[in-house]
Amino acid sequence: MADPASYRPAPGTIPETPGVYRFRDEHGRVVYVGKAKNLRARLNSYFADHAGLHVRTQSMVTTAASVEWTVVGTEVEALQLEYSWIKEYDPRFNVRYRDDKSYPYLAVTLNEEYPRVTLMRGAKRKGVRYFGPYSHAWAIRETVDLLLRVFPVRTCSAGVFKRHGQIGRPCLLGYIGKCSAPCTGKVSAAEHRALADDFCDFMAGNTGRFLKRVEREMFAAAEDERFEVAARRRDDLRALERALEKQAVVLGDDTDCDVIAFARDRLEAAVQVFYVRGGRIRGQRGWVVDLVEERTTGELVEDFLLQCYGEDDVVPREVLVPEEPPDREAMDELLSEARGTRVRIRVPRRGDKKDLLATVERNAQEALRQHRTRRAADLTARSRALQELQEALGLDQAPLRIECFDVSNLQGTEVVASMVVFEDGLARKPEYRRFTIKSFQGQDDVRAMHEVITRRFKRYLAESQKAGEPSPENGEGGERSAGLLASYGFGDAGEEDETPRGPLDPETGRPRKFAYPPNLVVVDGGPPQVAAAQRALDELGIDDVAVCGLAKRLEEVWLPGDADPVILPRTSEGLYLLQRARDEAHRFAITFHRARRSKKMTTSELDAVPGLGPARRAALIKHFGSVRRLKEATAEQIAEVPGIGLRTAQTIREALQGGAG
Template identity: 85%
Template sequence: MADPASYRPAPGAIPESPGVYRFRDEHGRVIYVGKAKNLRSRLSSYFADHAGLHPRTQGMVTTAASVTWTVVGTEVEALQLEYSWIKEYDPRFNVRYRDDKSYPYLALTMNEDYPRVMVMRGAKRKGVRYFGPYSHAWAIRETVDLLLRVFPVRTCSAGVFKRHGQIGRPCLLGYIGKCSAPCVGRVDEEEHRALAEDFSAFMAGDTGRFMKRLEREMLAAADAEEYETAARRRDDIRALERALEKQAVVLSDSTDCDVIAFARDELEAAVQVFYVRGGRIRGQRGWVVDLVEERTTGELVEDFLIQAYGDGDSVPREVLVPEAPPDEEAMNELLSEARGAQVRVRVPKRGDKKDLLGTVARNAHEALKQHKTRRAGDLTARSRALQELQDTLELDQAPLRIECFDVSNLQGTNVVASMVVFEDGLPRKSEYRRFTIKTVQGQDDVRSIHEVITRRFKRYLAESQKAGELSPEGIAGEDAEGLLSSYGFGGDDEGARRPLDPETGRPRKFAYPPNLLVIDGGPPQVAAAQRALDELGIDDIAVCGLAKRLEEVWLPSDPDPVILPRTSEGLYLLQRVRDEAHRFAINFHRAKRSKAMTASELDGVPGLGPARRTALLKHFGSVQRLKKATPEQIAEVPGIGLSTAQSIAAALQGGTTT
């Protein structure tokens, strides 16, 4: 591990021009490529305060052994050079977008004498036109099967094409009219290429021209009393309509754009792209990326646009993004050069495009959730995570049961806390608990953590003591086993001295202690939790905290944090536990706040006690509905007379009754 000071450039040696820089390791391999408007300012930030850097950036600068830079004339040139070097060197510390799965495309091989329609995956080839991507290969085959009726382009491989040309007979598709059979000379090369061009134009969104042409041919055939031809054209029109129905209309017919959205946490981000051509969603694609540096959404947008459109492939007229890239004008210029026409990158503010961006964002969140679920469901990964935590935190055993606590409040009001439980790396929601903070007023997370840890482990000690009084050692005679069973205690295992749930056979409530206690917070919160355990005389439970800003792991006795590698399964598990505790606390806080607001509206109504308030809310469902009710309707609630109902209506509706 290198000291960044050992290769820091001399003061004043770095120019203040725009440019691109490369960090190399001790073997000369490029490990990071970046660009900057001002090279001196940007590179100096890597060496100014090593301790203040993001942990992932710390890992990069300590792995590097040298840094070099290249000065360019404009920001556009910097973007182009950065893309070229990332593609050439594939640096390990750069953001690299990888597919969350291999997406198939509908491909048309215009580089062949007789173009072929096929399903294609992987790297794009020169001279091949691509449409999509599609979520499933069968969706492409269904679309192709419908379109071949109108555009009978060949779909066979080169070997099959050559063999049928030699034997002089077309394949089955040629006999049923779904191939123009160029292999046996039914159409020549020029005619077949014209069919392929029509197929390509239809897939690119030029659908109206072909529909109108078929309608004219159908009507002309009917007028000429060629009813079989008219029926075929009618069926062709229906086939094209069915193909179009598979693609949702979301924007106006003239709209060609890509809609890009992100969902992210501290370690990973998911990207979803909807491809809209001719106002219809033609395809969708997703990526998952590891976040090596701390990046804003705008910087992620910039990284993605460079990597996705750097080769000039399929650049649309408009790209819709959730946040503009830092160098928006330079990015517009770069994409316009790649496309050979004007391209705009913009953030939609209203209307259908903003709604569509919201839909793509929901898909991105779902993709990230599914990715995390797949990762969490990996038994090997979970085992590795628990082993990493045991080794890193120096625990006596793997933390098979982890409890995490988080505090939530709004400006010091309705202070609540949550406790979530993970066993064997998976959430056990039946054992989640919620706490209303009683002794703390205002925003004091430290005292709140102390209170909730004290309450939780007082219950643990009380239930453990209760179990001990009814343990086999404390019961004499033949009825010991029956008495324990009737009270709800286990048998010979570790839980024998703790109350068990008669249905699940698991310890009840707080009777089962964790191997690891996780606090959402830094040193002050961790110290408060440890102090609460010490006051209760509990010394066999490990405590740590996870600070959200830099994902640092804090231990009670250490002045410096533990930095887990960004790829660590242990860090990923701690993140999941912390985020679940935060979610659970937020939901409880919102419910409590909503209940308090509802109760406050009814508190000032004369003649309403707790029982009547509950009856009214149960009957009407909400205060808003109660406000709209007439005194006669309110009087229908059991226990409320007409005079009381009139008072309630007057108080809630702001009027008077007579």
């Protein structure tokens, strides 16, 4: 824990101009990003009376080890730079509005030849039209079921669509009139896309013309005495009206706005957003975020607008907020640039919009109350787990960062390993890592564990030296670890298949993959694996990282050099945390191993054919269905595949026949 006075800038060195600043910890990781109209006044406030700071601000300034700033010309530039840095560095102390996976969107895949209506969660995809988000999946499913009577767009997966196209018969929805069955050619691609476009227009609020059209068709069919068609149109009209009833009318038909409200205490804030399109509430979304320092409601509004209207969301014409952001004109300009037309941010003072804002605020207050109830239990359990591990393993401090390693192979082939990370008792998936064991092939988990631990901490030492931090790798220890890496057959860093994202290098801006050491290393196994992990750390000169192993047979916890295991009670929160880490490492390793094995099994024989690239290999498999059928084909049959000439076909046949023989 650093003393803020140790890195406080010298008097007079901080400019009094607008700018954006970054606090970094002792490892070089950016822990907080902020902006200010007057950098000197803002930064000096962090180094004032420590006791008078917000409780999380105190934690931030003691976690940080340095501060730096960048001067900008305008407030708009400051907003843009702050947003880009928050996105790039993912600082742990900034207010962050993350996607809530519990909120589904209604999506129309307009990027496909035959668009599909479906529910989607998580990150948005290019070429897909989204509506929502919605609080409950069942509610939007009921609405879609009603609308499919009038707009029979496909809802099936790609596999179901392809299968029914092959057999020439539509699915059940096609038979009951809730799908136009484009898979069997009942409608053309253009006709089906027109249905999808009408569906999107209705969901976007252009409902009047569809109600009038169906009503006209109903009366016209009745006049022509086509009573079955008239009855069908009557039912369609009722379905559209019921779908509209599910979306409450709150404002005028031409209203297009987002309504944002907050509920807060000293440590946390809940935000709720109602999406109003065409005067109707089309969706709802909510977050609960940690507050790092004293923030006004206007500053929270600015944070929200900056992050949530960055790239993915459609900016509405109007944003209703409880309090204007400090730089409202700059924020107006930023959002207007994103939308392409003018955007207004305003506080409603009277009428229906003020009443709706009060309703959204009540939702935010209820969300904060429920979050407090849930988090109280979660925090208690996690704190108890970390405390139990500290006491049971004899650690100097609670293991706030735990890394768990597992090795996976199939009879000694395709040996891989995984590393998963738990911080404060929660999985931190962006920092998971995967390793391919290349120094040997065989069923030797102990040797593989030794290699993986060596590679992981060798990278940590390299990153520490690069950042100018003191490390235990010097003198004899450095020579020994360098020789050890050479004996494994790879360079200073080794090679591993990593997930994207992670801590960033301050110089290059690229992920610093292994920059932060854990408090505790957990290996999947007993005394041999634990001894291998400890030996790897000793060879690198690292003596401040604890090691333990969790054996599956009796869930025993083994420590290096101990003849007897540590037995934790079956109901122990600490044991439960170790089991979750071990099971997650096993899952991650198995997934990687299966992917590598599957890739090798499906391409190994065709890989040996000279002049045969990925596209032609895929065409051959698609045409024949399997390598076995390809082997049975003649050169003339192989030459029928597009892109394969007779000479190439003969080469393929000779290669496969030679391999078979």
